[in-house]
Amino acid sequence: MDKTVNQKAWFLVLPVLVLVAFSAVIPLMTVVNYSFQDTFGNNVFFWAGFEWYEEVLASERIRDALGRQILFSAIILAIEVPLGILIALCMPRKGVWVSVCLVLMALPLLIPWNVVGTIWQVFARVDIGLLGRTLSELGIDYNYTQDALDAWITIIVMDVWHWTSLVALLAYAGLVSIPSAYYQAAKIDQASRWKVFRYIELPKMQGVLLIAILLRFMDSFMIYTEPFVLTGGGPGNATTFLSIDLVKTAIGQFDLGPAAAFSLIYFLVILLISWVFYTVMVNLEKKEGV
Amino acid sequence: MAQAALVQAQGATLARTKAAAGPRVKTSAVIMTLYLVFLLLPIYWLLNMSLKDNSEILSSFSLWPQDLTFDNYRTILTDASWYMGYVNSMIYVVLNTVISVSVALPAAYAFSRYRFLGDKHLFFWLLTNRMAPPAVFALPFFQLYSSVGLFDTHIAVALAHCLFNVPLAVWILEGFMRGVPKEIDETAYIDGYSFPRFFVRIFMPLIASGIGVAAFFCFMFSWVELLLSRTLTSVDAKPIAATMTRTVSASGLDWGVLAAAGILTIVPGALVIWFVRNYIAKGFALGRV
Numbered sequence: 001m002d003k004t005v006n007q008k009a010w011f012l013v014l015p016v017l018v019l020v021a022f023s024a025v026i027p028l029m030t031v032v033n034y035s036f037q038d039t040f041g042n043n044v045f046f047w048a049g050f051e052w053y054e055e056v057l058a059s060e061r062i063r064d065a066l067g068r069q070i071l072f073s074a075i076i077l078a079i080e081v082p083l084g085i086l087i088a089l090c091m092p093r094k095g096v097w098v099s100v101c102l103v104l105m106a107l108p109l110l111i112p113w114n115v116v117g118t119i120w121q122v123f124a125r126v127d128i129g130l131l132g133r134t135l136s137e138l139g140i141d142y143n144y145t146q147d148a149l150d151a152w153i154t155i156i157v158m159d160v161w162h163w164t165s166l167v168a169l170l171a172y173a174g175l176v177s178i179p180s181a182y183y184q185a186a187k188i189d190q191a192s193r194w195k196v197f198r199y200i201e202l203p204k205m206q207g208v209l210l211i212a213i214l215l216r217f218m219d220s221f222m223i224y225t226e227p228f229v230l231t232g233g234g235p236g237n238a239t240t241f242l243s244i245d246l247v248k249t250a251i252g253q254f255d256l257g258p259a260a261a262f263s264l265i266y267f268l269v270i271l272l273i274s275w276v277f278y279t280v281m282v283n284l285e286k287k288e289g290v
Numbered sequence: 291m292a293q294a295a296l297v298q299a300q301g302a303t304l305a306r307t308k309a310a311a312g313p314r315v316k317t318s319a320v321i322m323t324l325y326l327v328f329l330l331l332p333i334y335w336l337l338n339m340s341l342k343d344n345s346e347i348l349s350s351f352s353l354w355p356q357d358l359t360f361d362n363y364r365t366i367l368t369d370a371s372w373y374m375g376y377v378n379s380m381i382y383v384v385l386n387t388v389i390s391v392s393v394a395l396p397a398a399y400a401f402s403r404y405r406f407l408g409d410k411h412l413f414f415w416l417l418t419n420r421m422a423p424p425a426v427f428a429l430p431f432f433q434l435y436s437s438v439g440l441f442d443t444h445i446a447v448a449l450a451h452c453l454f455n456v457p458l459a460v461w462i463l464e465g466f467m468r469g470v471p472k473e474i475d476e477t478a479y480i481d482g483y484s485f486p487r488f489f490v491r492i493f494m495p496l497i498a499s500g501i502g503v504a505a506f507f508c509f510m511f512s513w514v515e516l517l518l519s520r521t522l523t524s525v526d527a528k529p530i531a532a533t534m535t536r537t538v539s540a541s542g543l544d545w546g547v548l549a550a551a552g553i554l555t556i557v558p559g560a561l562v563i564w565f566v567r568n569y570i571a572k573g574f575a576l577g578r579v
Contacts (some may be wrong), residue, residue: 012396013412016456019393023453024419024547027430090318102570103563104326110559111483112531113516115552122339123332128347130335161329169570194512222423225516239461243425245403247517250429274421278414 052261064237064260065245066269072241073220076159078165080216083160083211084167089197093174105165117229120158126231144231148238151231155239158226163216170212174205207284214277221270242266302353333556347545351534373532376554382527385448386538387508390455391463391501396461399489400496402407402473409478416457427453428521434520444527447519450513455508462507466500513559530555 038048056062087105092098108116126132126143135142144154178200186196221263224243227233233240240248246266250259331389338399339347340362341355350356366372400406401413431450432441440446474496494501520532534551 003405005406006404007406009406009409010401012400015393016397016416016460017412019389019449019452020416020419020456022421023431023449024427027427028422030430030433031426053420086321090325092322099567101322101326102567103560104329106563106567106570107556107560108329110510110513110556110563111552112516112555114531114534115555116395118534118548119332119336120550122545123335128339128351128545130331130353133351162334162527163470164325176529218421222425224423224425243423243517246423246425247428250425251521256429259429263423267422267426270421270423271418274418275414278417 019247031263034256035264038257044113048257049200051080052257055264056256056261056265059258061237062242062245065240065242067220068238068240069242072156072223073217075156075214076163076220078215079156079160080164080167081207081213083203084212085171085209086166086259087164088171088175089201091168091175102169105168108162111162113225114229116158116162117226120154120161120226121230125152125191147237148235151235151239155227156209158230159220159223162226163219167209167212170208171205174203174208178204207281210277210281210284214274215279217277218270218274302404316408336549336552339545339552342546344544344546363554365547366550366554372530372533372551375528375533378523378527379519379531380558382444382447382451382519382529383509383512386451386455386512387505389448389457390508391505393452394456394459394463394504395494395501396489398460398467399493400458402465402467403475413460413503416460419459420454420457420461422453424454424515424517428517432521441522442524442526446522447527449514450518450522451508451512453518455511456579458507458511459504463497463500464470466497466503470496484515502566503569504529506562506569509562510559 023046034049035047035052036050038051060168091101113120121129124131126136132142132144141147146151182200182204183196186200191199222243223241224247226262227239227241228244231239233244246259246262249255249262309511313367338354341358341360341383343357343359344353346357394546401409427450434451435446440449469491475488478492483492516529516531523529523532530551534548534555
């Protein structure tokens with residue numbers, strides 16, 4: 001759509017600006033402040049320069065957490081995106097079952113995140129959980145509180161349970177918007193199922209899939225509550241992701257300087273990757289002429 | 291003649307594709323069923339737990355409650371320190387939804403209709419707030435709201451959640467508003483409508499489903515968030531999610547009550563989904579299909 005140039009539109013954006021400035025810019029500036037200063041208590045601060053940044057970048061612990069975080073997000077995207085597309089393709093297109101499927105699928109998305117952790121705790125525990133009990137009855141040595149690999153698998157399955165529906169719902173929205181003429185044309189050409197998917201459905205889903213990947217990447221990179229409730233970052237540090245580590249430093253030890261420097265680096269990493277996704281998405285929308 | 295042959299050929303093709311489609315439909319139904327079972331099984335297990343008492347949970351293992359009891363729910367619904375958690379959560383979630391949607395509406399209109407200095411940068415900057423990890427903001431928020439005397443109030447949590455909900459609401463509403471042809475605005479101005487009157491009387495009803503979806507998302511993300519709401523409250527505005535974590539550690543893992551509280555947090559979400567079910571798919575695509 002052609003937009004008119006109108007500088008007065010700024011007035012319409014003003015409320016959002018004021019609100020976001022209050023809830024984002026002021027706190028962010030506090031973080032920036034802390035990241036350059038040192039204190040010995042009594043609210044006396046000294047300029048510390050880039051000391052904290054050097055400390056954070058050199059810290060083995062934080063590097064490990066970053067490594068785990070990237071691995072986690074990569075695994076999550078690799079599982080949830082294809083699975084979500086598969087589910088979307090399997091969804092019924094009309095009838096009563098559509099509503100039933102939609103509602104049931106959206107259900108995990110509206111469960112408070114700590115309850116998600118609790119649900120999986122109750123479900124996977126070896127003594128009282130259905131999953132843990134069944135696995136140990138089958139003779140599989142499974143205990144997510146002791147074994148690092150089991151803990152990882154449990155957290156990944158939990159995240160797949162929690163968020164695959166989001167990808168599936170997005171992909172489904174893309175699928176139902178494809179005009180039936182496309183399918184009829186494919187039928188006349190006797191295109192195989194795979195070709196219909198590859199040349200009609202996938203290109204048409206591109207836009208929504210990018211949104212899905214962007215949202216999933218951002219949220220999996222910030223994951224905190226679910227693993228915190230389920231494993232508390234353990235066993236050892238095996239499932240300590242960036243947010244868990246950050247909260248430990250900032251609120252647990254009250255190390256403001258390093259925590260602030262850590263926060264900013266963390267934020268910048270997310271921002272950089274999201275910016276790439278966003279640019280690709282906007283260019284795609286432009287190309288389609290939406 | 292040729293036409294009849296063509297129709298016949300088409301009929302044959304249709305029949306063939308139907309036969310081929312037969313087993314495929316079944317596979318998709320099987321996959322869908324398996325997926326739904328996978329989604330519901332953990333929730334069922336929680337429900338199962340919530341209907342047992344603690345000794346039954348710990349001593350025996352059964353797929354359904356042997357000795358059905360509603361005591362866990364009674365504990366929650368009669369104890370103020372429990373049920374006030376739900377009330378607090380609902381208050382700040384509703385406050386946040388109202389604030390987010392009402393400031394996002396004019397902004398989304400500006401982004402969808404006008405070009406102005408710095409509009410693209412502003413839009414991306416708004417989105418960056420959706421990308422900010424709440425863990426980064428937890429401590430500064432605590433200090434900011436303490437210093438202005440808002441700590442442990444509902445409005446503090448509502449404002450803090452605006453951090454990620456306002457950008458999302460702007461994004462969704464902008465997607466829906468784009469779908470409304472601009473001619474409608476122009477016709478209304480010619481008919482002598484002022485901007486506020488046009489916006490409320492004509493434009494908002496047109497994007498009612500978009501507003502519903504945006505409100506749904508604000509509700510959802512505010513309802514599920516724990517880190518910020520826990521950091522910003524202590525007693526008076528303590529959300530249910532935080533009440534749950536505290537009680538777990540204090541009373542030596544009361545699994546039954548914990549499960550019942552968990553089930554009760556799922557109920558509002560399920561109700562809200564039911565109301566917006568017809569718009570869910572489009573809403574999750576942020577109005578962009």
